[in-house]
Amino acid sequence: MKKFGEFILKYKIVLIILIIVFTVISFRYVPRLQLDDDETTWFSSDDPILIAYNELQDTFIGSDFVIVAYESTDILSEPEITYLAFLTEKLENVPHVTDVSSLTTVEDIVGTEEGMEIKPLIEKTPATEAEFSSLQKRIDLNPFYRGNLISNDAGTIGIVLEVDLAEEDEKSTSELSRETASSLREILHGESEKTGRTYYLGGSIITDAEIDEMMEKDISLFFPLAMVLTALVLLVLFRNITSIIFPILTVFLALTWTLAFKGMVNSPITPVSTTLFALITIIGIADSVHLISHYRIELPLKKDKKKALLEAYQRAGKPCLFTSITTSIGFGSLIISDIPAIRSLGFFAGFGIMSAFILSMILVPLGLLLTKSKPKTVEPIERKGNSSGLFAWIGAFNLKHPKSILITGLLVVIIMGVGITRIRVEPSMLEYLKKKTLLRQDAEFLDERLSGISSIEVVIHGDEESLKEPAVLKDIESLQELVESHPNIPVSYSIVTFVKLINRALHSDNPDYYRIPETREAVAQSLLLYEMSGGSELEDYATLNYDTFRVSMRTRQMKQEERRKLIEDIAAFAEQNLGQFKVDITGFDHLVHKVTERITVTQIQSLGLAFLVILVLMFMMLGLRGGLLSMVPNIFPIVIVLGLMGYAGFHLNIATAIIASIAIGIVVDDTIHYFTHFKHEFQEAGERKAAMLNALHKVGPALCFTSLILVLGYIIFLLSETRILMDFGILSSIAVITALVGDLFIGSTLLVKFNVFRK
Template sequence: MESSRLLTSRFRLLIFLLFVGCYPLVLHGAIQAWFSTANRVLDWLPADFEETEKLMWFAHQFGSDEILMVSWIGCGWADPHLPQLADALVQPIPSEEGESPALFRVALTSPQILEELMKPPLRLPRDEAIERLQGWLVGPDRTTSCLIALVSEAGIHDRKAAVDRVYACAEACGLDRKDVIVAGSTVDGVAIDRISLDALLEFNGASLVVCFLLTWLFLRSFRLALLVFVSAVYCQQLGMAMVYYTGRQMDSVLLMIASLAYVLVTSGAVHLVNYYIDAVRTHGLEGAPRRAFHAALLPCLLASTTTAMGLGSLTVSKIIPIARFGWYGAAVVLTGLAIIFLWLPTALEQWPPRRWAARLRSEPTSRADDFWRWWSRIVTSHAGKICLITILAMGITGWAVRGVRTTARLHDLLPPDSRVIQDYGWLEEHIGPLVPVEIVLVIPRENRASILDRLLLVERARMTLEGVEGVGSTISAANFAPALPAGPASIRDRGRRIALRRQLDSHRKDYIEAGYLVDSSEGELWRISVRVPAHARVDYAAMLARMREKIDPLLAAEEKFSGVRAEFCGGVPLIQKAQEQLLTDLIESFLLAFVLIAVAMAILLRSLVAGALSMIPNLLPCTLIFGVMGWLGTKIEIGAVMTASVALGVAVDGTLHFVTWFRRGIEQGMNRRDAVCFSYSRCATAMVQSSMICGLGLLVFSASDFVPIHRFAWLMFTLLAAALVADVVVTPAILAGPLGRYFEPHPRQRGDG
C-alpha cells in the first residue's frame, strides 16, 4: 500500500484504532511473561543430547537428583533444630483449599543417618560411621552436620516456593533466616531468577530514560522524541507478549529481549526521523512524512533485515535460551520495523511539529555538516593507510580469537558476594563438595555374581574414583553396608563371606530404598555419587576424562563381570557439555550471520566483491573485541556468546545507510570522494545518534550483578562503539579508494534511477 493512502485521515484513524485496540492484549501478555520467569542451567540443553538423555535416564531410574543441603553456623550432632526442620519440610502445606502437597519428599539429617549406621544390623563403631559420612553429611571437623532434602514433584514445579519453604520452616524452628545456609541446583535457578529480574526491574527504567533523553537531545523536539518513545515502548512490550502468547516462559536470556527491542526500535525510529528532518529541511513540512517514508523504506528495511539475520543466526544454537532469544529477537526487529513505519509517518502527519520545522528551515548549515566535511577530507586523504591498518588489525586479533573460552558454571554467572555463592563456599568448606557426578554401574541381568561380589566391584570403583584429582567425596551402597573383606578370598574366611552374602541379601531392599540400587530391564544399576567442588577452579572436562581413564580399564579387567559398563550422569557432564556447546554456537551462529549478511549485501550491491568488501568494517569490531578477550584469557558465558552475531547484524545497518547514500551520490554524477562527503552529510549524524542510543541504552545494564546481563551490556556497547568507528572511518576509506569502484552502480542501474 502506498504511503499517500496510508496517510489519509481515514487510514490514520484505522491505524490509531489498531494500535490502541491491540494494546490491552500486548500489555497483558507482557505482564504475564514478566512474572513467568524460570531458570535452571541444567535445562539449557535439548532433550536429544546424550548428556541430557543420560540425566533423564538417571532421574527415571533413581528419581529426581534435585537435592537441597541445609545447615547453619554451629549446627552439630546434638542440634535440636535438625530433626524439627527435617520433620517440618516433609509436611503438606496448609492452604485455604485444604492442604497442598509437600515440596520435599524426604528430609534426612546427619545424626539420623549416623544412628542408622550404628544400630543393628551394621553396628558400626561411631568413629567408623562418622568417617563414612565425612565429606557429604559431616564436615572435616567430624562435628558440623547438615540436612539433605529431596525436592518433590510439587517443589520442582515451583522451585521458588520450595526454597522459600526452607527459610520459612527454619524460622518457625527458631533459626535466624540470615544464619541458614542452603545450596543445591534448586537454589541455583531461583537465585538466577531473582538476580536477573531484580536487574531488569532496577535498570529497565533507567534505560528508558537514557534513551528518551538522548532522543530528545538529538532530535531537539520533545514531540518527536515522545513519538519515538511510544513506538519503542510498544515494541518492547510486544516482544515480551510474543513469549507469553507462544506458550514459552521467560528466562534470564529472554528477559533481555525487552530492552534490546526498545533500543533497536528507538535506533530505527531515529533513522526514519532523520529522513523526515532531511525532507523538512529541503522541501518543507507539507508532505514530509510521505517523502521520508519513501526515502527511508529501502535502507531501513534492509538494515532491519540484516539485524534480524544476525539475531536469527542464533536459532542454530543448541543452547535453548540462546535459540529462543534468536527467534524472538528477529521477530521483534521485523515487527518493530512495521510498527515504526505505520506509526511515525501517521503520527507526524496527524501532529506535525510546525514550530520545530520553522526553526529547522531557518537555520543555516549545521555544525554537524561542517564537521563531516572536515572529517571526510581527512579520511579520504588517508584511505589507503586506513585500509592497510584495518587488515593488519583484523589479522592479528583474528588469530587471538582462538584463545576465547566459555563457561556455564554457576560461579561464573553470579557475583562472588551473592548469597548463593557465599552459601556454596561455606558448605564446601565446612561439609564438603556439592556438585554431583553420578556414575551408574550397569551389571547385565545374565550376570551370576553374588551380591557380595557386586558390592566389592562397586567399592573398588568408588575407591578408584575417590583417588581421581578434583574429586571430593564419594557415596555408594557400600557406605551403608557392613565392612567388606579386603583382598582375594581365602579358605579361612569362606564362612564369613557366606554369612556376609546372606546379610547383604537380606538388606538388598534397604539399598534400593536408599537410592543406590535399582533393578531395571537392563540389569542391576549400582549408583556411585561423586561430589566435586563448585567453588574451586576445577577443569570439569579434564576431571571427567580422568574418571573415564580410571574406571573403564578397571571394569574391563573384571573377569566375573563381562559386559558391565559405567554411565556418567549428573550436573557436571551437563555443565561441561553446555560449556563446549557455547563455544560451538558462538562460532556457528557468527559464521551463519556473516554468510547470510554477506550474501544479502552482494545481492543488494549486485557484486560479490562489493558484498565481501562491505563486510570488512562489520567484521572488524568482533575480531578486535573477541581477539582481546582471547589474549586476556577472559571466559565468556551465555550473555557474551550472543553478542557477536547480534552486533554484526546491528553494525551492518550503518554500512547499508552509508553505501546507499554513496551510490545515490554517484548516480547524481559525483566522483567517489564527493559521494563519500555526500554520504557523511546525509546519514553520518543519524548513525552516531542511533549508535549512541543503542550503546548507552544497553550500557545501563552493565551495573547489573547478574554476569550474563552485565557482560552482554558491556560487550554490546563496546562492539557498537567499535562498529560506529568502523562505519565512519573504514567504510568511507574503502569507498573513496580504488576498491570503491565495486560499489558504484552499473550504468544500467544509473539509467534506471
Template sequence: MSSNASRPSRSTHQRGRALGNRLFHLYDRTVLSHPVLTLLLVLVAAVIAGLRLDQFQLDASPDTLVMEGDESFEYYQQTYERFETTDDFLVVSYQPEDELFSDSVINRLTELRDDLIDVDGIDESNSILNVPLLHSPDITLMTVSKHMKTLEGNDVPLDTARKALMENPLYQNMLISNDGTTTAIQLLLPSNERYYELRDRRDELEQKQREEGLSGAEEGELAQVRAEYRERKEAVSAQQDRIIRDVRGVLANYGDQARIHLGGVPMIVADMMAFVESDLVTFGLGVLAFIILMLGIIFRQPRWVLLPLACCALTVWITLGFLGWVHWPVTVISSNFVSLLLIITMSLTIHLIVRHREYQQLQPDADRYQLVSETVSAMGRPCFYMVLTTVVAFGSLFFSDIRPVIDFGLMMTVGILIGYAVVFLVLPAVLMLMPRAAQPSGALHRTPITEYLARITDNYRGTIVTVSAALAVVCAVGVSWLSVENRFIDYFKSDTEIHQGMTVIDQKLGGTTPLDVIISLEEDDGELSKDCDPFVDPDCEPQEQIDSFFSTDGAQLVKNIHDYLDEQPQTGKVISLATTIRLAERVNQGELNPLQLGLMGRAFPEDLQGLLLDPYVNEETRQARFSIRLLETSPKLDRDALFERIRADLTREMGLKDDQVNLTGMAVLYNNMLQSLFSSQIKTLGAVFVAIMAMFLVLFRSLRVAVVAIVPNLLAAGTVLGIMGLMGVPLDMMTITIAAITVGIAVDDTIHYIYRFREEIRRDGDYQAAMHRSHQTIGRAMLYTSLTIIVGFSILALSNFIPTIYFGVFTALAMAIALLGALTLLPRLILMAKPFGPDRGTTTPGEDH
C-alpha cells in the same frame, strides 16, 4: 569495474522503482491518509496482546538446558527412575559459632530442622540428627538392624555420635565436614509423577511426529498433553519458588548464632532466574532512564523523546503479549531479547527522526504530509533491508540443537518484524496528527564527532587499512582461544549470598554440581580368552566375567572406580556401592568374604537399603551408580576435559568397554548445552556471513559493493569475540549470543551508510564529497543510535549476575566497534574500490563540504 557494470540495469531500476511506488501509494492511502484509524488498529493489537501478558513467564527448568532430541537427557531420566534418586533437594549448611556437638547447638539445630520440615512441600529431611549412626561394639553385619541408633531417637553420648558420624564414609564430607565444624540438612522437594509422565508422553509423541507423522487422534492428544504439561510445569516451578522463599524465611530466624547458607541445584536455578528477573526490571528501568536522558540531550524536544519511547514500549508490549498467547517461555538464554528489541526499535526510530529533521531544515516551508511522506519514502527501503539482514544474523541461532536457543532466534525474528511495523505505523501516523515541530537549531551539516571521523578517513588512508588488518590478525588469535567452560559460581559476584553459599558447600560439604557415572556389567557370552588356545593349552577356559557387583571381583572393581573418581581434583564427595561396602566392612570389623558380600543386601533393614544400596546398584539391570559432586570452586574445573578423561581412563585403565561406561547428571546436560552452543554458533558464523553477503548482492546489485560491505561486519564480529578470547571470558548461555548481536548491529550501520552514500554519489560523482555528506547525515543518525545504546547498556555492568554484566559491556563494545568500522573502514574501502563508478570529483582531502 565500469559504472554500468556496477549498477543495476535500467529495467531492474524501473521494476524496483515501480514496485516501490506501488507500495508507497498503498502506504499513503492507508497509514498517512488515515492516521487515527492506523493508531486505533495498533492500539487494538496492543490490547489483544495485553490479554495474555500475564501468561509471559521465565523458565529455568532443566529442559531449557537440553539439546533438541538429546539422548543424554533421556538417559538422565532413565537413570534417576532406575536408581530412585533425584537432584531435587536443597542443602542447608550450618556452621555454628560454638562447638557443633554441644547440647545447645544440637538443640538449636533440632529447632531449625523442625521449622524447615514444617514448610509446606518439604517431603523429608536428612541430617546428623536422624541418620543411623552404625557405631557400636555390639553391631555386626548380621545384627545391624537390631542395634541401629540415631542422635535424636536414642540416648547417644555426643562424643560417641561425633565419632560415629566422622568415621562413617557415607556422611563424611556430605552431612558433616571433615573438620567437624559444619553440618548440613538435606531437604527433599516433592516429586510430581504426573509431571514426568506428561513430559515422557510429550517427548514420545513429538519423536513420532518427526519420524513417522501422527494420526488425527494423536495430534489431538499431543495438543492436550502439551497444554497439561505446560500447566503442570508452571505449577511445579511456582511451588519450588515458594518453598525456597519459605525456607529462606525460616533460615533468617537462625542466623544470629551460626553461618547459614542455602544450596542445591533447585536453589541455583531459582536464584539465576531471580537475578535475571530482577535485572529485567531494575536495569530495564535504568536503561530506559539513560535512553531518555540521551534522547533529550541529542534532540532537545519532548516529542523526539516520547515518540521513540512509545514505539519501543509498544514493540516490547506486543511481543511479550504474543509470547504469552503462544506460551513461549523466556529462558536465561533469551532473557535479554527485550534489551535487543529496544536497540533495534530505537535504531529505527532515530534514523527516521534524523531524516525527518533533515528534510525539515532543507524544506522550511513544507507541510507535515510532505515531510512525513518524504521521510518514509527515503527510509522505508533501507530500514526494511536492515531488518531482513538482522533477521538473517539472528538466523544463526536456528542452527542450534537447543530448543531455547532456537526459540531465542525466533523470538528476535518476530520481535524485529513487530518493531518495524510499529515504527512505520505509529511514528508517521503521530507526526501526521501533531503540529510541525520547531525548526532544529544549529547548522545542518555540523556534528563534530562525525566530522572528525571523516577527516581521519581522509588523512589516514593507509593507517586505517593497516590497523584493521593487524586487528583482524590479533582477533583471529583471540577467537582461537575462546572457550565455553564456565563454572556456576562464576555467574555471581563474590559478595552475593549464592556465591558464598556455594563456596561453603564446596569446601565443607563435598561439592555442588551433580555428576553420575554409570557402570554396566557385560553379559556372560562365554568368550574365550585371547591369551590361550584350547587346542594348544588343555587348561584354557572361557574368560571369566564379573556377574555381580556383590562378588569379590565386582566389589573390587567398584572400589577401584570409586577411588579413581575420588582422586580427581575437580570432584568432591563421591558416593557409591563402594561406600556401602566399606561401611559394612567397618561394621564387620574386617573385609567381607564372598558369602557376606552376597548376603549384604539382605543384611541391611529395608529403610537402610533405600539409603545405602538402592541409589547405587540395580541388580536387575546389572548397573552401578557413582554419585559425584563437582567442585565449582576448583580453578581447574573443565567439565568437557574431565568427562573425556574419566571415560578414557575407565576404559583404558579399568579394562571396561565403551558401552559399559556412561556419564549423566546435570553437569553432563549443562556441558552438552555449552558444547552445542559453541559448535552451532561460532562454527556457523561463516554460513551466516555467506547469507548476508548474498543479501548484500541482492540489495546493492554489485559484487564489489557486497565485498566492501561485508569486511567491516567480519571485523566487528571478530573483534568482540577476539577480545573475549584474549581476556579469557568464556562463552556461556548468554554471552554466546554476542556473536549474532554484533553481526546484527554491524549490518544495520553498514546498510544505512552505503544506502546513503549511494544517494550522495549520484549528486556529483565526488567520492570524498559524498563521504563527508554521508558522515554528516546518516552518520549522525548512526552516532546518535550508538551513543544512546552504549550509554544505556553500560548500566548493566552494575548487575550482580556476571553474564548480564558481560552482555551489557560487550553489547556496548559491539556498538562502538560497529560505529567506528562503519565510519572509518567502510568509507575508506568505498573510496579505494570506487564501486559506484569513476570518481568525477576534484575535492582535496580534508576540505569542508
C-alpha cells in the same frame, strides 16, 4: 519505498485499527509468561542428555538435593546436638522435601553379637569422654558422614534435604523450586534472627530459584531504564515531544507483541531472554531515529509534511528495512543452536525487531502528520556544509591519511585476531554470577568446607544376578577410586559403600572387613540382613530389585577442561570394565559440561550462518563489489570484541557465546545506512570524495545517536545481578562503538579508494 509510504498514508486508519486489535489480543497472552530456569531451559525435551537426567530423578528420589550448613565451635556438645535435632525436624516441613539427613537422623550400621543393627548415629548426647570418643569414631568410620554431614575439621554442620520436584498440573518445576527455596530462606532467616547463626544454602534447586529471582529484578530494571535513557537521547536529538512519544510507543508495542507471542506458544522467560526487554527497546528505536532525521532534513525543503514524509520513506525506508532484516538475521542465526534458551532468544528477538520496524514505519510518520506543531524549519546540522563540524573533520582526516587509517585498521585486526585464540570457556557455573551474590558466596563456602553442591552420576542398568557379582561390585569400587583421585571429587557413594559397611558390621566392626565379600551369596546375604534390620537409605543408590545401581560423585566447582577430562575418564572406564551393562553418565555437573560444549558450537555455527546470509543481502543491496567491501568495516568490530575476550579474560559462556552473531547483525546497520547514502551521493555528485563528505554530513549524526542509544542500552546490563549479562553489556557496547569507528573511518576511506558503485 515511496510507494510503501503512500500505501501507509492512504490506509492509515485501517492500519491503526489493526495495530489496536493485535495489541488488545497481545494483552491477553502476556500474563501467561512464566520465568523458568530448570533443565528444559538448556536441553530439549527429547534430548538424550535430559532424558537420562530425568530417568535418574524418577528412579532415585534423592538425586535432587539441597545442602544447609552452618558453623559451630562445639558441634557434638549437648546444646548443639539438641539444636541440630530441632532444626532437622523443622526442615522436614519444607515443601517437596521427602527426607532430611543430619547427624541426628542418619542411620548407623553397627556390628552386634547376633550380626548387625541399624540404629540412629546419635541416640543420646555423649556425656562422658568415652561416649564422646565413641561417637567421633563412628563418624570417622562412615564415609557418608565426614565431609558430608560434618566438615573434616568438625567446624561445620551439614544437613542434606532430599527433594522431589515432580511437576504438578498447575505448577512448573521452576515454581516448585521457588516454593522450596522460599520456604527454606524464610525458616533460616527466622533461625538466624533468633540464634545469630549464618546459614549457607546450595544445590541445583536453590540455584534455579535464585536465578529466577535475579531475572525478576533484571526485568523490572532493564525495561524502564532502557525506556528512560532512550527518551532522554531522543529529547536531546530532536527536542520535540512527538519525536519522543511515537518512537517510544513503537518499541513498547513491539515488545508487547513479542512477549505475547512467547506467552501464546508457552515459551518461558529464561536468564538469556531477559535481554529482550532492553534489546528490542534500544535496537527497535533506530528505525524511528533515521526516519525522523530524514523527515527533518526534507521538511524545510518540501514545505509540506506529506511530501517530506514520502521523501523520508524513499531515502530511509529501504536502509531501515535491510538493517532490520540483517539484525534479525544476526539474532535468527541462533536458532540453529542446540540450546533451547539461545534458540528461543534468536527467534523472538528477530520477531521483535521486525515488529519494531513495521510499527515505526506506520506510527512515527502518522504521529508527525497528526501533530499540530511543526518541527523547527531551521536547516539541521546534517545539511550544513561548513568544514568546522565533527563530520567535516572526519572527512578531511580520511582524505589526508587514507593509508594510515587502513594500515592501522589492519594491524589492529591482526593483533586482536591473536587474542581470539586465547578465548576460554567459562570455568564454572558459579562464575556466571557476581562475586557479591549470596548464591555464589554460599556455594564457595560449601565447596570449601563440605563436599560441594553438585554431582556427576553414573547409572548402571543390568539384572539382579549380574549386578550382585563381587567382580562387578569391585569394578564399581575401582570407578569410585578413580574419580576420588580427582581433586574436585571429595567423595562418592554407591551400593558398594553400603556393602562394605555391612560386611564390616557383620565382622564385629573389624576395619579389615571394610571390603566387598568374596562370593555373590555373601553379597546377597549382606543386603538381605540390611533390609531385615530396617535399613532404608540403600534405596537412594539401588532399586528394590537390584537391577539398577547409582554411583553418586559429589563435585566441587571446576574448570571445563578438568570436567571434560573427568567425564572422559569415567566413560572410558565404563566402556572397558562395565561394557556388558547399559551405563548412563548424568547428573547436574554433567548437564553443565554438555551445555558448555554446545556454547562453543553455537558461537561458531551461528556466526558463520549470520555472516553468509548477511553477505548475500549486502550483495543484493550494494552489488558484488559494494557488498564485499561493506563487510571489511564489519569484520573490524567483531575481531576486536573477540580478541578482547581473549586478552581481557572474558570467558565464553551462555551470554557471550551469542555476542559475535548478534554483533554482526547490529554493526552492519550503520554500514548499510552509510553505504546507501554514499551510493546516492555518488550518483548525484559523480565524485567519490564529495560523496563521502556529503554522506558523512547527512547520515553521520543519525549514526552517532543510534549508536549512543545502543551503548546506553547495553550499559544497563552492567546493573544485572549476573556477571554474564554484565559481560554481555560491556562487549556489546564495545562492538557498537568500534563498528561506528569502522564505518566512519575505514568504510569511508575504502569507498573513496575503490570505485565500487556506478555513476
